[in-house]
Amino acid sequence: MTTTRNRPAQGVFCWMEHASRDRDAAKAFYGSVFGWTFEDHPMPGDTGRTYTMIRQAGEDVGGMYAMEGPMFEGVPAHWMSYIQVEDVDAAAARAREAGGRLGYEPMDVPGVGRLCLVVDPTGARVSFWKGCEGGPAPVESGDVPVPGRFCWYELITRDLPAARDFWGRVIGWEFAEQDMGGFTYVVLKTGGRDVGGMMAMDENWPAEVPSHWMYYIAVEDVDAACKAVEAAGGSVCVPPTDIPVGRFAVVGDNTGATFSVLRLNTAC
Numbered sequence: 110m111t112t113t114r115n116r117p118a119q120g121v122f123c124w125m126e127h128a129s130r131d132r133d134a135a136k137a138f139y140g141s142v143f144g145w146t147f148e149d150h151p152m153p154g155d156t157g158r159t160y161t162m163i164r165q166a167g168e169d170v171g172g173m174y175a176m177e178g179p180m181f182e183g184v185p186a187h188w189m190s191y192i193q194v195e196d197v198d199a200a201a202a203r204a205r206e207a208g209g210r211l212g213y214e215p216m217d218v219p220g221v222g223r224l225c226l227v228v229d230p231t232g233a234r235v236s237f238w239k240g241c242e243g244g245p246a247p248v249e250s251g252d253v254p255v256p257g258r259f260c261w262y263e264l265i266t267r268d269l270p271a272a273r274d275f276w277g278r279v280i281g282w283e284f285a286e287q288d289m290g291g292f293t294y295v296v297l298k299t300g301g302r303d304v305g306g307m308m309a310m311d312e313n314w315p316a317e318v319p320s321h322w323m324y325y326i327a328v329e330d331v332d333a334a335c336k337a338v339e340a341a342g343g344s345v346c347v348p349p350t351d352i353p354v355g356r357f358a359v360v361g362d363n364t365g366a367t368f369s370v371l372r373l374n375t376a377c
Contacts, residue, residue, distance in 0.1 A: 357371040
């Protein structure tokens with residue numbers, strides 16, 4: 110992480126993290142598709158494990174670690190986002206009171222910050238984060254999408270009213286509805302700024318797909334990005350599709366983690 114950025118405000122997505130059982134394969138994939146580079150660092154404490162910083166053009170994109178040990182049994186490869194909060198413990202308490210649960214309790218990362226994993230009432234998982242004083246500042250998405258960087262964060266849920274109630278109470282997000290030509294899309298806002306979105310899963314979604322967060326990486330050409338994904342050993346789950354705001358596709362990397370690529374008609 111970089112120390113030169115201002116700390117993001119409450120409710121902003123501030124960090125992205127990739128977890129898999131084959132970190133070397135993931136590095137090869139993302140390096141090929143997006144030109145990312147990687148720096149391995151010892152994890153804080155006497156763990157003997159390493160944490161990989163993902164970088165592009167000298168700036169941090171996110172992090173990466175290998176899932177090792179019984180705690181990850183049955184957990185698929187995935188991307189996880191972190192939401193900046195003013196107080197991790199207070200936010201965790203609000204999550205419980207609002208009907209959510211904790212995947213794990215608030216914990217310190219020595220010299221870096223404090224975090225916890227939250228599961229909302231519809232089953233979607235996300236992490237809360239607060240950096241410590243003097244520690245590295247998280248990455249925050251800018252207002253203009255940069256190719257190869259995360260640019261949008263989207264909750265896809267089987268109970269939209271429950272999700273809206275929960276996140277409004279826990280994070281304080283405000284919501285703005287947009288007509289997307291056949292369904293209503295809910296934009297998440299904090300301090301007047303759009304930070305993400307929310308949409309309901311309808312009958313077209315397979316029953317086995319749970320509520321989840323989807324993360325979008327900005328690209329210059331969605332079709333070319335999908336070809337690069339397949340060439341690097343990944344898969345295209347939803348082919349390039351035009352939507353009112355641009356063009357996107359849902360893809361999977363070579364370890365099984367899913368994400369989307371997006372080219373917007375206008376800035377985020």
